[in-house]
Amino acid sequence: xxxxxxxxxxxxxxxxxxxxxxxxxxxxxxxxxxxxxxxxxxxxxxxxxxxxxxxxxxxxxxxxxxxxxxxxxxxxxxxxxxxxxxxxxxxxxxxxxxxxxxxxxxxxxxxxxxxxxxxxxxxxxxxxxxxxxxxxxxxxxxxxxxxxxxxxxxxxxxxxxxxxxxxxxxxxxxxxxxxxxxxxxxxxxxxxxxxxxxxxxxxxxxxxxxxxxxxxxxxxxxxxxxxxxxxxxxxxxxxxxxxxxxxxxxxxxxxxxxxxxxxxxxxxxxxxxxxxxxxxxxxxxxxxxxxxxxxxxxxxxxxxxxxxxx
Amino acid sequence: xxxxxxxxxxxxxxxxxxxxxxxxxxxxxxxxxxxxxxxxxxxxxxxxxxxxxxxxxxxxxxxxxxxxxxxxxxxxxxxxxxxxxxxxxxxxxxxxxxxxxxxxxxxxxxxxxxxxxxxxxxxxxxxxxxxxxxxxxxxxxxxxxxxxxxxxxxxxxxxxxxxxxxxxxxxxxxxxxxxxxxxxxxxxxxx
Numbered sequence: 001x002x003x004x005x006x007x008x009x010x011x012x013x014x015x016x017x018x019x020x021x022x023x024x025x026x027x028x029x030x031x032x033x034x035x036x037x038x039x040x041x042x043x044x045x046x047x048x049x050x051x052x053x054x055x056x057x058x059x060x061x062x063x064x065x066x067x068x069x070x071x072x073x074x075x076x077x078x079x080x081x082x083x084x085x086x087x088x089x090x091x092x093x094x095x096x097x098x099x100x101x102x103x104x105x106x107x108x109x110x111x112x113x114x115x116x117x118x119x120x121x122x123x124x125x126x127x128x129x130x131x132x133x134x135x136x137x138x139x140x141x142x143x144x145x146x147x148x149x150x151x152x153x154x155x156x157x158x159x160x161x162x163x164x165x166x167x168x169x170x171x172x173x174x175x176x177x178x179x180x181x182x183x184x185x186x187x188x189x190x191x192x193x194x195x196x197x198x199x200x201x202x203x204x205x206x207x208x209x210x211x212x213x214x215x216x217x218x219x220x221x222x223x224x225x226x227x228x229x230x231x232x233x234x235x236x237x238x239x240x241x242x243x244x245x246x247x248x249x250x251x252x253x254x255x256x257x258x259x260x261x262x263x264x265x266x267x268x269x270x271x272x273x274x275x276x277x278x279x280x281x282x283x284x285x286x287x288x289x290x291x292x293x294x295x296x297x298x299x300x301x302x303x304x305x306x307x308x309x310x
Numbered sequence: 311x312x313x314x315x316x317x318x319x320x321x322x323x324x325x326x327x328x329x330x331x332x333x334x335x336x337x338x339x340x341x342x343x344x345x346x347x348x349x350x351x352x353x354x355x356x357x358x359x360x361x362x363x364x365x366x367x368x369x370x371x372x373x374x375x376x377x378x379x380x381x382x383x384x385x386x387x388x389x390x391x392x393x394x395x396x397x398x399x400x401x402x403x404x405x406x407x408x409x410x411x412x413x414x415x416x417x418x419x420x421x422x423x424x425x426x427x428x429x430x431x432x433x434x435x436x437x438x439x440x441x442x443x444x445x446x447x448x449x450x451x452x453x454x455x456x457x458x459x460x461x462x463x464x465x466x467x468x469x470x471x472x473x474x475x476x477x478x479x480x481x482x483x484x485x486x487x488x489x490x491x492x493x494x495x496x497x498x499x500x501x
Binding site for chain 2: 017021023024026027028031032033034035036037038039296299300
């Protein structure tokens with residue numbers, strides 16, 4: 001694998017291999033010295049045109065635990081502010097000799113475009129409303145770790161699907177791994193068409209809750225909403241928020257997940273986020289191991305070069 | 311183990327074809343028993359001794375060794391397994407993937423770590439293992455037990471306990487299991 005741009009490019013075997021590799025890197029994270037020399041001499045850099053806390057930090061932690069060198073780059077304090085084009089910025093970075101570029105951008109397709117320009121590996125860390133593949137991988141890994149696998153697991157993805165790249169990546173990844181996915185949202189927060197998506201659609205959270213193994217709450221993306229799509233956040237919360245009362249209707253072993261950052265009191269009640277069945281903190285912890293697996297897969301485990309040891 | 315991996319990894323690999331049997335099942339068992347005695351003798355017992363089998367070839371030998379030590383001393387030493395994939399020096403030159411998850415759930419500081427592998431060849435796997443062991447603490451000592459030492463070292467590494475010294479040509483291959491030890495070749499065209 002040369003780039004990781006979208007879950008829809010992956011096969012089930014790819015995902016299985018990455019999740020198995022994640023197991024091995026999770027073990028590295030539990031060592032007294034949680035660091036291996038696997039990517040010594042490789043350089044990873046970040047190109048984040050959008051804000052991020054956990055994705056950015058978790059990629060950096062992953063690269064450092066693999067002994068890769070990291071070049072830190074902040075778009076807001078760079079020549080981008082002077083009007084440098086995306087292509088010039090990327091080619092400048094590549095000229096310094098980087099092996100992988102982790103990209104987040106507000107427009108869909110930017111990582112794929114960058115991958116056409118450079119010889120370095122490109123990892124999509126979220127592009128517009130398109131995809132966020134490492135989030136989907138860490139979600140799959142978290143579900144697998146808690147429930148033993150994804151085959152036949154019933155997952156409800158609740159909330160602002162329309163604006164969510166996490167939802168798009170998760171839908172493909174969960175379905176690829178054999179899970180049954182139901183989207184639950186007001187019609188205004190669903191994409192114009194879910195035709196071709198391997199999902200069912202519901203509009204009543206209370207009807208869906210008793211029959212799912214995982215409730216995946218999406219963040220209300222207020223910064224992306226250009227019009228009033230819900231009457232008010234309070235009303236949204238009353239109908240689609242996971243409140244303490246609603247949790248009681250879930251199965252005993254059902255998990256609560258959220259990609260973060262959480263709007264406590266909107267899509268998830270503050271006390272629900274603290275429940276043992278809420279695996280939000282596990283998702284963050286697993287994010288480091290998953291991103292180690294992705295960087296190692298792209299930079300460490302191939303391609304096979306001619307002239308290797310025989 | 312190095313050669314085991316190469317054997318299994320296309321396109322460098324191929325199929326192992328045995329030419330002659332070097333040791334039978336009983337010979338292997340006796341060799342393990344003798345090495346177990348040597349480990350006890352060298353360490354004046356089994357205090358702080360931890361066995362670590364190297365994935366994948368070394369693990370059954372480490373298990374058999376733990377069994378033999380239990381019979382001799384009445385104490386079963388802690389037994390871990392280590393996959394050295396992330397510490398190898400040929401990452402990026404060929405596909406390197408761990409075959410299993412390492413299991414060393416203890417701090418190794420102050421312990422005597424006995425690494426156990428099936429075949430010692432170039433020494434590169436052991437170099438990686440020495441590196442890996444230190445991420446679990448600072449052992450008091452590290453010792454090396456191998457079923458077969460076939461020579462051709464590329465690094466200054468020597469075993470402390472050897473089942474059998476087996477002179478080989480570089481292009482030969484050794485297959486060592488608890489059932490037998492065979493000398494043969496890797497046939498690439500039959501892969």
